[in-house]
Amino acid sequence: MQHSLRIFSGSSNPKLAEQVCDKLGVQLGKIKLSRFKSGEIYVHYEESIRNCDVFLIQSLSHPINELFVELLVMIDAAKRASARTVNIIVPYYGYARQERKSAPREPISAKMVADVLTTAGANRVVTIDLHAAAIQGFFNIPVDHMTSLDLISDYLLSKGIENPVVVSPDAGRASMAEKLANRLDSPFAIMIKKRPSHNESIITHVIGDVEGRTPIIIEDLIDTGTTILNVVEGLKERGSKNVYVCATHGLFSDGALGKLNHPSIAEVVVTDSIALPDDHPECFKVLPVAPMLARAIRIIVDGGSMATLFKDSGI
Numbered sequence: 001m002q003h004s005l006r007i008f009s010g011s012s013n014p015k016l017a018e019q020v021c022d023k024l025g026v027q028l029g030k031i032k033l034s035r036f037k038s039g040e041i042y043v044h045y046e047e048s049i050r051n052c053d054v055f056l057i058q059s060l061s062h063p064i065n066e067l068f069v070e071l072l073v074m075i076d077a078a079k080r081a082s083a084r085t086v087n088i089i090v091p092y093y094g095y096a097r098q099e100r101k102s103a104p105r106e107p108i109s110a111k112m113v114a115d116v117l118t119t120a121g122a123n124r125v126v127t128i129d130l131h132a133a134a135i136q137g138f139f140n141i142p143v144d145h146m147t148s149l150d151l152i153s154d155y156l157l158s159k160g161i162e163n164p165v166v167v168s169p170d171a172g173r174a175s176m177a178e179k180l181a182n183r184l185d186s187p188f189a190i191m192i193k194k195r196p197s198h199n200e201s202i203i204t205h206v207i208g209d210v211e212g213r214t215p216i217i218i219e220d221l222i223d224t225g226t227t228i229l230n231v232v233e234g235l236k237e238r239g240s241k242n243v244y245v246c247a248t249h250g251l252f253s254d255g256a257l258g259k260l261n262h263p264s265i266a267e268v269v270v271t272d273s274i275a276l277p278d279d280h281p282e283c284f285k286v287l288p289v290a291p292m293l294a295r296a297i298r299i300i301v302d303g304g305s306m307a308t309l310f311k312d313s314g315i
Contacts, residue, residue, distance in 0.1 A: 010058030023294035060094030091273035096131035114138035153183035211239035225256035
């Protein structure tokens with residue numbers, strides 16, 4: 001495997017790429033990423049990748065447009081360097097919240113991103129916990145859709161949380177909440193909310209009993225933290241104990257790290273799919289996704305089934 005495998009990191013999360021390489025026992029590939037004075041992106045692979053299976057690791061986090069174009073240039077350079085396959089590992093798939101039209105004259109940006117990545121030359125996509133699983137169908141190339149559910153559920157079980165209730169902050173997360181509740185052998189509840197604007201929500205109803213229980217909120221991502229705080233306050237008003245907040249992707253825009261360092265939040269559990277600042281508050285727990293990604297790469301190169309990576313293959 002090591003002879004034909006080459007792994008390179010974009011600018012978004014080089015530490016994660018190094019951890020993946022450590023798990024596989026390979027060296028992180030040498031690549032030069034720089035900018036012209038005009039801001040244009042320059043990429044140069046500093047080792048031969050001819051006839052190699054190339055893996056590019058890049059989360060589409062902030063600054064998303066910069067990182068997206070950087071990934072496109074990396075793909076193009078790899079194709080022109082005669083790589084056998086160009087596989088992109090996108091732990092966080094940006095623009096995924098724009099996966100359908102909810103009003104006239106809106107874009108479906110998640111589909112546009114899929115089209116551009118494919119046109120640039122990507123042969124396969126590996127990603128984790130898409131905002132909408134249907135985004136897999138936007139691609140005409142293989143998509144391996146990983147999940148952090150095992151990581152999160154194993155960690156929560158190790159905490160021995162008393163009287164838990166898994167809470168879905170909206171109907172869209174209900175399926176994930178139900179799976180987590182089954183893992184923890186706990187009941188679950190659903191919040192009903194309305195959105196006056198982007199990154200803003202108002203809780204209108206809670207379906208399920210949360211009084212005297214320890215809520216565990218499960219989300220795919222946390223952006224500004226405003227919606228999470230509204231959910232936490234809604235739960236506390238209904239008599240819950242302090243809340244555990246769990247999400248795969250921590251964008252933490254607009255001062256969210258400070259907002260979520262809140263007396264009613266016992267812990268915020270996220271993965272390192274997006275690089276988190278080293279000076280994050282103590283209540284934040286970061287779970288590593290490198291072992292899962294390394295096993296996925298090994299399966300892609302050597303053959304096998306991705307279903308073996310998960311306790312429940314019905315992701």
